[in-house]
Amino acid sequence: MKIVEKYLWRSVIVPLGFIISALFVLWLMFDIFDKLGRLVEKNPPFPLLAKYFLIQLPDLAQSILPVAVLFATLYVLAYFSRHRESVALLAAGMSPVVLARPFLLCSAGLSVVLYVLSFSLSPTAQAGREKVKKQIKQEPIEENIFNQIVYRSPSSPNTTQGTIWYIGRINLKEKTMQNVEILFRTEPAGHDLSKIFASSGAYRSGVWHLSGVRRAEYATAGGPESLGPILPELVLPELTEPPETLAAKLLPPDELPWPDVARLAADRGRLNDRLRAPYATEHWNRLAYPLACPLLCLFGIAFGMTDARRNVAATVFSSVFVLFGFLVTTRLTVALGQGNRIPAFFAGTGSIILFGLGGLYLFAEKVGWLWELQGWSAQHPVAAVWLRRIGLVR
Secondary structure, eight states: OOHHHHHHHHHHHHHHHHHHHHHHHHHHHHHHHHHHHHHGGGOOOHHHHHHHHHTTHHHHHHHHHHHHHHHHHHHHHHHHHHTTHHHHHHHTTOOHHHHHHHHHHHHHHHHHHHHHHHHTHHHHHHHHHHHHHHHHTTOOOOTTEEEEEEEEOOOOTTOSEEEEEEEEEEETTTTEEEEEEEEEEETTTOOEEEEEEEEEEEEETTEEEEEEEEEEEESSTTOOEEEOOOEEEEEOTTOOOOHHHHTGGGSOGGGSOHHHHHHHHTOTTTSOHHHHHHHHHHHHHHHHGGGHHHHHHHHHHHHHSSOHHHHHHHHHHHHHHHHHHHHHHHHHHHHHHHTTSSOHHHHHHHHHHHHHHHHHHHHHHHHTHHHHHHHHHHTOHHHHHHHHHTTSOO
8 A cells, every 4th residue: 555545544534533432422421411410319330320321322323423424524625625735646646536535435334334233233222221221210121011002904905804903011022912802803894703802912933822812703793792701722823913013003113123124114914004114214214324424425525625725614514504404304204204105215215315416426526536437447348338328438
């Protein structure tokens, strides 16, 4: 590696690490000042108190890393411009793309970090923090337990019978439920066929095993019911809904591990479009959002490669405007997607695609990306064929 390239990498990595650390420390300091007074009343041990504030770091990384990439890129390029280092490097024959390479590779590495964190650590951070908070306040911990659930099986043109579940309490970790009432109805007429009362149930081998069961049959629609005997256990092959599906309305998609989100998003057989929309939107959002690091890096390069002494205010304002617009657009599209107002794919990826195209355009205008691509394709005939087909090179 050349001395100039080593200098570039050191000039990028050190400010980036400093800005990331500074943002984490500032966020934690505000959080500590806001909540420490209420927590120390219970006189918790220091390790438990430290765990309460540090357990949220994976979740904070989702917000901090893209912002840090943008401002680190602006800072380094502004420093280069103020000291005329970027002018000297470009005048010495260095390509603008080579100058931008350390920024892009560092942002790509942080995207990989976000993908790893979004798999499980970031979504479960808030739930873990609430658990630690209850430990500090010496309150009982009920993890993955939900009360008063109403679930209706999805209807489709081929179904002639549906169910409505009324569940008093369900434990997702142990896969059990208590105080259950299951109503069997005709579809789409909605006439009651039978009803099952059970004191408890356990989900084993893909089927619910009900205990303390009594069944009521309806001879005619709306007619009197005939109660059967109380059975110690009853297993019906058609009762295959997993506990997570029954509690889908109560499971926040942004607090679930990625595999669970993907499973619920693809469960078209048990969840209708309205129930699947939050999970499908969250699934696409987790696929797209880590790309915010290289996306904002493109804007930082485009805005930062300028005369810093003349355009500092305009550069900072433009960067803040883009950052604010990106965050607002992301939150808005995700909210619309979770409410089943727009398709889940566009809700989860729309802001990345929209701002990504804008960032690529500005990057191409500033560093001559298309010109560099044409020069590179001249040395790679196979790639040139594909680039020519999509119109990027002639």
